[in-house]
Amino acid sequence: MEKSFKITTSEGLHARPATLLVSSVSPFTASVELLYNNKSVNLKSIMGVMAQAIPVGALVTISANGADAEELISKVTEVIISQGLGEEC
């Protein structure tokens, strides 16, 4: 399953927001990808997410695959909203 977000955190997905995202999905067994600009990276990799250099205003899609994919998506959505990283779209 997948969900799209618009990034609203002012400096984009630099170290802190990337770390918050990665640590929110790491406990799940499902595989999870972050798609931005037609390029997909493992959302469990801090370096992978940071290397995407996702700026404020960017549209990203998070897609998860596996037994706990649904819980993962709901957790990552909660973190994105509560930490002010982005909004659902």
Add this chain to the structure above:
Amino acid sequence: MFSNLFKKRKLQIFAPVNGEVLSLDKVPDPVFSEKMMGDGVAIMPDEGNIHAPIEGTVILMPDTKHAIGIRSKDGTEILIHIGLETVSLKGNGFNTHVTMGDSIAIGQLLIEVDWTYLKEHAESIITPIVITNSSDRVIQFENIKQGFAGETVLMTVSPLSRINGQ
């Protein structure tokens, strides 16, 4: 051949900059101090520039030039984050000498830093050196107080499975 491979599986991480070596929990930012990003150490820089802590490839060089990511041949990924909240400096105070994809050697100059500018404009110049994929690795920390760029070994990284057999 295999014994050679095994010998090389311990990766020494050298100091990227001259300064006082501190444990990560001394960094006043929970992303680093709570090891959310991974395990590692920090250096409070005295002077000098940022040099390569390992041999590897540059896998992260943001436009803001305030951090650099390097991957070693064994897959270990190291992030050097120069100062805190330095993303907001938008590249000012930094001058990069490498780009994404470059192969680098231990001690090679990576980023020139204007510490005077950073001290004035950043929250702190403390520089965390983090193994971002440390969860499947074992890190052995060296008990040292002062690091010299490209000369002092800060820590040694080995894969989790190797330690079990020792």
